[in-house]
Every structure is written in structure tokens, then in C-alpha cells.
Amino acid sequence: MAEPISEDARARTILFNTFWTSAGWKRERDRTADPADLAYAQAAGYMYEPLGGTHDEWVARACAAADRVTLAEAASAFVGSLGSRQLAARSALGSIATVRHLAPHAFALWPGAAACGGCGLYGTDRPEDLSVLSFERHKWGGVRHGSPIYAWLDLDVFARSARPVETARDVDILNRVLDTARGASPDARPADLERAIAPLLLSTKDERRVLLEVLALAGILATPDCPGLLETWVPITERQPPSKPSKNDWAYPMFSWRGFSGVNEAAAREVFGDRIR
Numbered sequence: 001m002a003e004p005i006s007e008d009a010r011a012r013t014i015l016f017n018t019f020w021t022s023a024g025w026k027r028e029r030d031r032t033a034d035p036a037d038l039a040y041a042q043a044a045g046y047m048y049e050p051l052g053g054t055h056d057e058w059v060a061r062a063c064a065a066a067d068r069v070t071l072a073e074a075a076s077a078f079v080g081s082l083g084s085r086q087l088a089a090r091s092a093l094g095s096i097a098t099v100r101h102l103a104p105h106a107f108a109l110w111p112g113a114a115a116c117g118g119c120g121l122y123g124t125d126r127p128e129d130l131s132v133l134s135f136e137r138h139k140w141g142g143v144r145h146g147s148p149i150y151a152w153l154d155l156d157v158f159a160r161s162a163r164p165v166e167t168a169r170d171v172d173i174l175n176r177v178l179d180t181a182r183g184a185s186p187d188a189r190p191a192d193l194e195r196a197i198a199p200l201l202l203s204t205k206d207e208r209r210v211l212l213e214v215l216a217l218a219g220i221l222a223t224p225d226c227p228g229l230l231e232t233w234v235p236i237t238e239r240q241p242p243s244k245p246s247k248n249d250w251a252y253p254m255f256s257w258r259g260f261s262g263v264n265e266a267a268a269r270e271v272f273g274d275r276i277r
């Protein structure tokens with residue numbers, strides 16, 4: 001993957017029609033595209049052939065992608081996405097947080113999960129459906145941010161794509177989102193914060209969930225017990241929700257956020273610098 005990627009409405013429509021209808025997800029067996037359309041979307045960088053890889057190969061790809069995008073670039077695109085609703089560009093901050101402290105390591109079996117207890121990757125060389133990850137990236141700003149495979153795809157595409165230019169209005173939205181978290185009642189839960197930021201930007205509920213989960217992964221809506229991945233690597237085995245999540249299906253570490261947690265100001269400054277007021 002090396003070619004620049006341009007905005008392409010036709011390729012985007014092909015991607016969306018492959019996975020989604022007005023009623024939601026298509027069943028797996030119905031996720032087909034006309035061969036010519038598929039070829040077009042693949043050439044445009046919106047859809048992909050499945051890609052295999054061993055644990056070590058995926059880790060190496062994710063580490064290499066992390067070197068091609070800086071935290072500052074991802075933070076700027078995140079801010080620029082807030083008013084423009086360029087969700088794909090919003091995603092990179094979560095991915096750079098995910099892999100910036102990922103290091104090459106040996107597969108260490110996570111008993112019962114058939115996966116690596118360090119990074120969560122499977123040990124088998126099974127082909128990964130990258131097109132569904134691309135769909136989630138364009139539709140919601142990504143979903144599987146904790147995965148090195150998603151992070152690799154996201155950062156590889158981000159590095160080759162145009163990015164939104166942030167405006168004063170975008171910076172204002174960012175500060176209003178953080179102000180809302182700072183001002184939440186002490187017992188507020190993630191879903192309360194999601195609802196509270198709804199008036200601040202044009203968005204769906206699922207887009208707001210991803211937005212908050214990205215801020216949490218970047219350590220900003222994190223807690224001392226679940227600090228996110230900005231400062232240090234956290235093995236996948238330590239990213240599990242409490243055994244009684246009480247209907248909490250948010251991703252790590254957002255599931256741990258409560259109103260009294262507020263905002264990690266040091267992380268907010270590290271990521272967003274003097275945009276924070």
C-alpha cells in the first residue's frame with residue numbers, strides 16, 4: 001500500500017452498500033459487491049483483498065505504521081474532524097495511541113482466548129477482512145481501536161490521505177466536549193457523557209461513543225486504574241472490563257470513566273497542546 005488516497009464518493013458508496021442497508025448490517029453471506037465495483041473500490045483505497053499474517057508480521061506492520069504518523073498529526077485531524085464530520089480522519093488518534101508503545105514481542109498464549117495476552121492477536125495466519133475495518137472507519141471513525149490490525153490499516157490509510165484542516169470552531173467544540181466531562185456530576189457514566197455532548201456537534205450516538213472512546217484511549221478520559229495507552233503499553237489481559245459490567249459495553253478504558261474522573265489534564269495538554277483553554 002503506497003498510493004495516495006483521494007476522497008471518492010463512488011468508492012465510498014460501494015463500500016457502504018457492501019456492508020450496510022437502511023436496516024443496519026448486511027448478513028455476512030449478503031456482503032458481496034459487483035466485481036467491477038469491487039475492483040474500483042479497491043483501486044481507490046476503500047476496499048481490500050483479505051490479508052493474512054502471523055502474529056509477528058502484524059505486530060511489525062503496526063509498529064511500522066506507527067512510525068509514519070505523529071501524535072500531533074493525529075490530534076490535529078481529530079480536532080479537524082469535529083466540525084467537518086470527517087470520521088475516518090478522527091480515528092487516527094485512537095490508533096496512534098494504540099500502537100505508540102507497542103513493541104515487537106513473542107506470542108504469549110492467553111489461556112482460554114487462543115490469542116496473545118500481550119496484544120490480542122491470534123496466533124494463526126488467517127486472512128483478515130480489511131474491508132469491514134475500512135467500512136467501520138468511514139462509518140463511525142473506527143470501532144476496533146484496541147486491535148493492532150485495525151491500527152495498522154487506519155494509520156496506513158491516514159498517512160496517504162488528505163486531512164481536515166482544523167478551524168477555530170473545531171477547537172471550540174473540543175473544549176466544550178472536555179468542559180462537559182469536567183462538569184459532569186460525580187456519578188455520571190459514559191452513556192451520560194455521550195448524551196451530554198450530543199448538542200455540541202453534528203453526530204449520531206454511535207459516532208459520539210467512538211469519539212469518547214478515542215479520547216479515553218488517548219488517556220484523556222481515563223482513570224488511574226484504566227489509564228489508556230498514551231503513556232504506556234497495557235496488555236490486552238489488563239484491558240478487560242470488570243466481571244460484572246452492569247450493562248457497560250464500552251471499550252477500554254472508557255468503561256471505567258465516571259463523572260468524578262473528569263479529564264486527565266496532563267494527557268489533554270500532551271495531545272492537544274495550547275488548544276486546551
Ligand SMILES: [Zn+2]
Pocket residue numbers: 055059105106107108116117118119120121
Ligand atoms: Zn502479541
